[in-house]
Amino acid sequence: MADNYNVLELNIGLGNNNNSKVGGHAGQSPRQRCPAPFLLKTYELLEELSENEKDSTKIVSWNAEGTGFVVWSPAEFSELTLPRYFKHNNFSSFIRQLNTYGFKKISSKKWEFKHEKFQRGCRHILGEITRKKCEPSVFPAYLKSSSEENNATSSMEENNDHHQLLMEENKNLKKERLELQMQIDECKTLEMKLLECLSQFMDSHQNKVRRLC
Amino acid sequence: MADNYNVLELNIGLGNNNNSKVGGHAGQSPRQRCPAPFLLKTYELLEELSENEKDSTKIVSWNAEGTGFVVWSPAEFSELTLPRYFKHNNFSSFIRQLNTYGFKKISSKKWEFKHEKFQRGCRHILGEITRKKCEPSVFPAYLKSSSEENNATSSMEENNDHHQLLMEENKNLKKERLELQMQIDECKTLEMKLLECLSQFMDSHQNKVRRLC
DNA sequence: GGGAATATTCCC
DNA sequence: GGGAATATTCCC
Numbered sequence: 329m330a331d332n333y334n335v336l337e338l339n340i341g342l343g344n345n346n347n348s349k350v351g352g353h354a355g356q357s358p359r360q361r362c363p364a365p366f367l368l369k370t371y372e373l374l375e376e377l378s379e380n381e382k383d384s385t386k387i388v389s390w391n392a393e394g395t396g397f398v399v400w401s402p403a404e405f406s407e408l409t410l411p412r413y414f415k416h417n418n419f420s421s422f423i424r425q426l427n428t429y430g431f432k433k434i435s436s437k438k439w440e441f442k443h444e445k446f447q448r449g450c451r452h453i454l455g456e457i458t459r460k461k462c463e464p465s466v467f468p469a470y471l472k473s474s475s476e477e478n479n480a481t482s483s484m485e486e487n488n489d490h491h492q493l494l495m496e497e498n499k500n501l502k503k504e505r506l507e508l509q510m511q512i513d514e515c516k517t518l519e520m521k522l523l524e525c526l527s528q529f530m531d532s533h534q535n536k537v538r539r540l541c
Numbered sequence: 542m543a544d545n546y547n548v549l550e551l552n553i554g555l556g557n558n559n560n561s562k563v564g565g566h567a568g569q570s571p572r573q574r575c576p577a578p579f580l581l582k583t584y585e586l587l588e589e590l591s592e593n594e595k596d597s598t599k600i601v602s603w604n605a606e607g608t609g610f611v612v613w614s615p616a617e618f619s620e621l622t623l624p625r626y627f628k629h630n631n632f633s634s635f636i637r638q639l640n641t642y643g644f645k646k647i648s649s650k651k652w653e654f655k656h657e658k659f660q661r662g663c664r665h666i667l668g669e670i671t672r673k674k675c676e677p678s679v680f681p682a683y684l685k686s687s688s689e690e691n692n693a694t695s696s697m698e699e700n701n702d703h704h705q706l707l708m709e710e711n712k713n714l715k716k717e718r719l720e721l722q723m724q725i726d727e728c729k730t731l732e733m734k735l736l737e738c739l740s741q742f743m744d745s746h747q748n749k750v751r752r753l754c
Numbered sequence: 755g756g757g758a759a760t761a762t763t764c765c766c
Numbered sequence: 767g768g769g770a771a772t773a774t775t776c777c778c
Binding site for chain 1: 771772773774775776
Binding site: 415416498501502504505508511512515516518519522523525526529530533536537540541 | 750
């Protein structure tokens with residue numbers, strides 16, 4: 329039943345997130361600690377799936393040099409791989425985590441990601457990778473950034489940024505709409521076929537019965 | 542595959558957590574908003590399981606007065622019920638959420654919980670239940686939009702107009718998206734029924750033919 | 755890419 | 767029971 333996402337608990341187990349109380353400021357010398365579950369799971373996943381199959385059926389793997397990894401098939405990765413290691417099947421949530429831990433997407437064409445401390449055969453330095461989120465305590469981001477400038481310009485720029493984002497979202501929404509409409513069309517076509525099938529079936533059935541009588 | 546936790550997305554769907562931007566101080570008059578997913582799911586779960594079976598096999602139900610609920614069998618609840626509604630099967634995580642939303646355990650002998658605003662038949666006031674966590678950071682959202690300044694003006698207004706339009710279009714697109722998604726869901730349901738119908742028809746047809754021979 | 759809300763886990 | 771870290775979602 330709930331086996332789905334227990335797999336990893338066993339594999340990684342012992343998941344003592346000691347990270348919390350290690351106390352102290354940022355900029356410490358790289359201290360060994362237990363890596364975040366996300367990193368461990370992603371690493372495990374690569375170890376387990378990287379050598380799988382021939383290249384043509386590969387879903388995800390280390391890159392050739394072992395300095396990063398590539399998701400070759402985001403669709404299969406999301407549907408098949410993610411739920412085996414995480415509590416979801418959303419590619420974007422996975423990406424969100426990668427960003428949180430400072431991974432960089434290094435190609436606009438492939439889903440290839442790198443992090444200096446995330447490399448094949450180097451499980452022992454995963455503990456040095458930390459979440460970005462710094463100083464949650466301090467003032468909100470918008471106050472931080474605007475502090476240095478005499479604005480007038482800055483709020484203008486912000487506006488432009490917001491504008492930019494809105495336009496982008498808009499574009500995406502329209503694309504999404506198109507996709508949804510296509511899905512609906514497909515559905516309708518299928519429905520039609522099913523209905524046809526059903527009616528043909530009924531006809532032929534009647535004929536058979538008639539003949540048999 | 543990952544169906545496990547998709548069940549509810551459909552049921553509750555539309556999961557617009559609008560809670561965020563309603564802005565403002567605490568102690569407002571009870572404002573209607575979309576209830577937190579956790580509350581909705583817990584409510585649904587009770588609606589769906591409360592009347593199940595005879596008392597002896599009941600896992601969870603509203604209490605007699607409908608003013609709270611009882612988990613009769615934490616073990617079964619954890620193993621069977623939780624994963625159908627949430628992304629986990631840990632009783633303690635469920636309890637943690639109850640505490641976060643201010644529920645009280647009202648008996649040391651039974652797992653019975655109450656919240657003033659969580660009662661049988663009162664789905665409409667779930668939106669008044671809020672997380673405890675107050676004032677995580679001092680400055681509320683409305684400070685962000687310190688918009689009405691004496692800034693450079695003329696092209697600014699044009700900009701604002703465009704902005705306004707964009708936002709509106711955006712809102713509409715989202716509404717449209719929702720409608721399209723609902724259409725798709727309907728389509729899928731119909732497809733399912735058609736397929737079922739077809740398969741039943743084939744079965745019964747085979748039987749008839751068999752009898753006639 | 756990332757801010758921020760909610761969910762889940764871990765720990766006291 | 768609740769603080770706090772991490773995970774997941776939602777949104778820009």
